[in-house]
Amino acid sequence: MGLISNRVPFKKMLKKGDHIYSYRNAHSYSHHGIFVEEDTVIHFTRTDEEPDLKPEPKCRICGYNPSAQRGVVKTCLKCFLDGHSLFRYEYEVSKSRFVVQTAGACSTGTADKPDVVIKRATEMWETNGFGKYVLLENNCETFAVYCKTGNKASMQAVSLKASGEIASKNLTEKSFSIMNVAKTGIKVLALERKLDTLLEDLSVHDNNLQKGKEVVAAVEGNYDEIECKNESKDIGQGEELLTTTP
Structure with a gap:
């Protein structure tokens, strides 16, 4: 449920170092990244996907090849959004807002300065050093939160895990x-x-x-x-x- 919208209608409203995200599959999950400069995003993608039988062509804008590039990637904003709407992840929100906001949309934590955020993201991209993609432990939101704060966390994963445990308990016991x-x-x-x-x-x-x-x-x-x-x-x-x- 999204009681408070973080939607960004125009990309010119973005600032360097912003943690951005975009929903996929009818809001069932969201993909996260760091806006580092004009029309450029660094984000963490799955590392365990099998090569596509029908490889997608490289992006004409940034040269990104989703069929071949894995892990931490740098792409244009268009590739990051993949046809979906743009949202900005908020930091230092009140506890009351955090409670009612959609999981994976905000944090009560404090974000570091933009230059520090961009430096972390760039280092991870240059070395592809964020490790293996793990859905509930090391995912795209974990990456973006790490770049913003220096700590790894994924409220989206926590919410998904908690929901799964509730369902599992009720349907197995x-x-x-x-x-x-x-x-x-x-x-x-x-x-x-x-x-x-x-x-x-x-x-x-x-x-x-x-x-x-x-x-x-x-x-x-x-x-x-x-x-x-x-x-x-x-x-x-x-x-x-x-x-x-x-």
């Missing part, structure tokens, strides 16, 4: 039936509903806070007006007293 499959689906939906509720609560809290501020402002305004009237009344009474005093 109990007899396999349509009812158990349905119950597993209901648990997933319940989790999504909890996240939706949290977002609604945060929204209500913000609205109540704003209303509270408006009430306080109104009370303060009335208080100032009353004080002003009282001061004017006191001044008037003082003037009358002066004029009547012999």
